[in-house]
Amino acid sequence: MEASEVMVSLLILLPLGGSVVLLFAGRRLPEPLAGMLGTATVGTGFALAAVAGWGFLTGSGETLRVPWFEWLGPLGVSAGLLWDPLSALMALVVTGVGALIHLYSIGYMKGDPRFGRFFAYMNLFVASMLLLVLADGFALLFVGWELVGLCSYLLISFWFEKPVAAAAGKKAFVVNRVGDAGFLAALMLVFAAFGSLDYGQVLGRASAELSGGMATAITLLLLLGAAGKSAQFPLYVWLPDAMEGPTPVSALIHAATMVTAGVFMVARTGALFDLAPAAAAVVAAVGIGTALYAATIAVAQHDIKRVLAYSTISQLGYMFAAVGAGAYVAGMYHLTTHAFFKALLFLGAGAVIHALSGEQDLRRMGGLWRRLPVTTATMVVAWLAISGIPPLSGFWSKDEILATLYARGGAWLAVWAVGLATALITAFYMSRMIYLAFFGRPRWEEGAHPHEAPGVMAVPLGILAVLALAAGAVNTPWRPGLEHFLEPSFEGLDLAHLPSGGTQWVLAAVSTAVALAGILLAAAAYLRARCPAEEGPAWDLVRRGYRVDEGYARVFAAGGEAAARFTSVTVDEKGVDGLVNGVGVLVRAVGERLRPLQTGFVRQYGLGIVVGVVALLAWFLSRGGW
Amino acid sequence: MIVTPGWYLALAAVIFVIGASGMLLRRNALVMFMSVELMLNAANLSFVAAGRALGVLDGQAAVFFVMVVAAAEVVVGLAIIVAVFRRRATASVDELSGLKG
Numbered sequence: 001m002e003a004s005e006v007m008v009s010l011l012i013l014l015p016l017g018g019s020v021v022l023l024f025a026g027r028r029l030p031e032p033l034a035g036m037l038g039t040a041t042v043g044t045g046f047a048l049a050a051v052a053g054w055g056f057l058t059g060s061g062e063t064l065r066v067p068w069f070e071w072l073g074p075l076g077v078s079a080g081l082l083w084d085p086l087s088a089l090m091a092l093v094v095t096g097v098g099a100l101i102h103l104y105s106i107g108y109m110k111g112d113p114r115f116g117r118f119f120a121y122m123n124l125f126v127a128s129m130l131l132l133v134l135a136d137g138f139a140l141l142f143v144g145w146e147l148v149g150l151c152s153y154l155l156i157s158f159w160f161e162k163p164v165a166a167a168a169g170k171k172a173f174v175v176n177r178v179g180d181a182g183f184l185a186a187l188m189l190v191f192a193a194f195g196s197l198d199y200g201q202v203l204g205r206a207s208a209e210l211s212g213g214m215a216t217a218i219t220l221l222l223l224l225g226a227a228g229k230s231a232q233f234p235l236y237v238w239l240p241d242a243m244e245g246p247t248p249v250s251a252l253i254h255a256a257t258m259v260t261a262g263v264f265m266v267a268r269t270g271a272l273f274d275l276a277p278a279a280a281a282v283v284a285a286v287g288i289g290t291a292l293y294a295a296t297i298a299v300a301q302h303d304i305k306r307v308l309a310y311s312t313i314s315q316l317g318y319m320f321a322a323v324g325a326g327a328y329v330a331g332m333y334h335l336t337t338h339a340f341f342k343a344l345l346f347l348g349a350g351a352v353i354h355a356l357s358g359e360q361d362l363r364r365m366g367g368l369w370r371r372l373p374v375t376t377a378t379m380v381v382a383w384l385a386i387s388g389i390p391p392l393s394g395f396w397s398k399d400e401i402l403a404t405l406y407a408r409g410g411a412w413l414a415v416w417a418v419g420l421a422t423a424l425i426t427a428f429y430m431s432r433m434i435y436l437a438f439f440g441r442p443r444w445e446e447g448a449h450p451h452e453a454p455g456v457m458a459v460p461l462g463i464l465a466v467l468a469l470a471a472g473a474v475n476t477p478w479r480p481g482l483e484h485f486l487e488p489s490f491e492g493l494d495l496a497h498l499p500s501g502g503t504q505w506v507l508a509a510v511s512t513a514v515a516l517a518g519i520l521l522a523a524a525a526y527l528r529a530r531c532p533a534e535e536g537p538a539w540d541l542v543r544r545g546y547r548v549d550e551g552y553a554r555v556f557a558a559g560g561e562a563a564a565r566f567t568s569v570t571v572d573e574k575g576v577d578g579l580v581n582g583v584g585v586l587v588r589a590v591g592e593r594l595r596p597l598q599t600g601f602v603r604q605y606g607l608g609i610v611v612g613v614v615a616l617l618a619w620f621l622s623r624g625g626w
Numbered sequence: 627m628i629v630t631p632g633w634y635l636a637l638a639a640v641i642f643v644i645g646a647s648g649m650l651l652r653r654n655a656l657v658m659f660m661s662v663e664l665m666l667n668a669a670n671l672s673f674v675a676a677g678r679a680l681g682v683l684d685g686q687a688a689v690f691f692v693m694v695v696a697a698a699e700v701v702v703g704l705a706i707i708v709a710v711f712r713r714r715a716t717a718s719v720d721e722l723s724g725l726k727g
Binding site: 097598599600601602603606610 | 647649650651654658719720722723724725726
């Protein structure tokens with residue numbers, strides 16, 4: 001094996017090994033050591049990814065295939081890794097942001113009785129995500145896909161003593177299964193169409209061999225899987241509940257791992273979506289619809305983490321709109337910048353919650369900037385980034401998505417308009433959250449002593465703030481670095497392009513104005529001494545997410561329960577048990593009738609014999625002898 | 627008058643019917659026992675008569691078997707009847723209906 005092949009393999013094996021060690025020895029390791037081990041494996045992974053990916057940046061890198069082993073021989077499926085710019089970018093984001101979150105967790109999880117186990121799960125999470133992004137075929141991708149789901153379950157319900165947390169983990173798992181079922185069906189169709197699950201085979205032969213109908217079927221099923229993992233409508237319901245997990249877990253799920261999987265997968269299989277324009281349009285429609293829908297819900301949330309959860313769903317919607325429109329680079333770009341500022345937002349929110357000893361309700365915060373200057377400063381950076389204020393990273397990536405949508409014209413203009421409206425709402429709800437938490441009059445309880453986070457938590461915040469501030473530079477209209485970087489991965493695809501220079505300036509000005517408008521509107525409503533009551537039926541409806549959850553509970557959960565009751569009571573107890581019991585009853589009844597024949601009188605038996613013999617003889621004689 | 631095999635067979639039939647009737651109509655276990663012997667020997671008589679008429683020894687051979695079986699049956703049967711009589715002071719089979727269903 002060459003050095004680069006070893007490096008790419010180590011990328012996965014390091015966190016995997018770390019998780020195994022921590023799982024078995026985590027309880028014996030002293031607390032910070034377990035955390036440091038977990039951080040070190042992911043951090044080393046980042047260094048490896050950077051070294052291995054350096055070639056792509058300088059233009060000398062070549063797509064690398066690392067064959068591992070023959071896996072499902074009879075099906076011709078082998079396991080191996082694919083190292084190209086797209087997987088390199090994902091690996092860098094996953095390990096980079098992941099390492100910072102691990103570092104932060106050393107401070108956040110201090111004193112937790114299952115400290116070592118937490119890092120074991122986190123390492124496994126990172127390893128699974130790396131497997132997902134580095135896989136060289138659908139089969140291994142699916143393994144990573146499922147492992148990520150498992151890890152999210154383990155981590156969301158990490159504090160399983162809380163019934164809500166246990167239920168949230170279960171919900172995440174079950175909702176993900178719905179998407180996974182679609183994904184698996186898509187894989188079966190792919191195998192049926194190509195006889196292979198290897199990316200090179202499938203994506204290379206797709207344009208020549210795949211019929212339009214089949215492509216549409218495959219891509220729509222893939223979309224179902226992506227919607228489950230990436231929390232898009234209608235399978236988004238697990239993500240807000242996932243807030244029950246420890247805050248670093250939310251950061252990891254929302255920024256680096258898990259939810260980006262769907263976007264990545266659509267980008268990776270772009271060759272298939274190219275053949276199914278209708279399915280691609282559905283992707284974009286689902287994305288932009290989810291973006292607007294989740295943004296409106298975020299406006300009404302009281303829980304600081306739930307605001308961020310709906311914000312993630314909304315931002316992922318942007319990415320879906322981008323990849324659906326063929327703007328794969330813009331989608332991946334937003335994925336990257338979003339990873340930075342959303343991780344920052346979650347870690348900052350974690351610092352706030354930490355400072356207020358577990359308080360998550362925005363109504364009992366306020367005025368925190370005096371007590372938490374570092375957290376506030378970094379959160380302000382993230383806020384401006386997600387709102388889309390230039391020159392922060394979020395502006396560049398979001399604007400590239402909107403501009404590309406605009407440039408496609410036609411019906412895509414509607415998508416663009418919805419995206420712009422969402423940008424307004426995004427700026428509004430993020431400002432609301434920041435104002436309520438950090439500014440205004442303190443509303444926290446008497447006796448609370450908010451304190452700044454320890455250094456081990458502040459350092460990741462600082463690094464992420466710098467990234468959220470400056471990451472936009474990797475891909476500007478003047479220097480489209482990321483586009484060149486990713487070019488080899490999207491070779492031959494029908495890519496959407498940016499509009500011409502003048503239009504770009506106008507669009508940028510419009511979206512900046514919209515973002516500012518959102519911030520100012522929120523300032524008018526929330527930047528005052530008393531925070532608005534936000535009560536009434538309309539607020540209540542939005543706060544509960546338009547009662548979609550309750551609807552699901554009524555239709556699917558209650559429906560499932562009714563079906564289970566039908567099979568258990570009607571089919572099993574009445575049907576199967578009835579049949580078995582019926583046979584017994586029948587035999588007993590017949591026996592009861594036959595009992596009187598046995599009278600105990602020997603002479604009657606004898607008479608029976610005689611009658612029988614006479615009858616036999618008569619029969620023989622009637623047949624004319626024997 | 628020549629006594630043809632038919633006579634023997636007719637006599638055997640009569641004896642058999644007497645035995646069967648006794649079996650069915652009497653209650654005393656000992657009498658029923660004797661009825662069984664009558665039927666067995668009726669069968670023996672027909673065996674011998676048929677064997678003689680056909681000029682083969684098979685009939686007589688069969689009779690030996692029947693006699694052995696009958697002797698064994700008498701041994702076991704009488705022992706049971708005596709045991710029951712000691713216990714219940716009766717030999718009426720109608721009163722021995724303990725195995726009634």
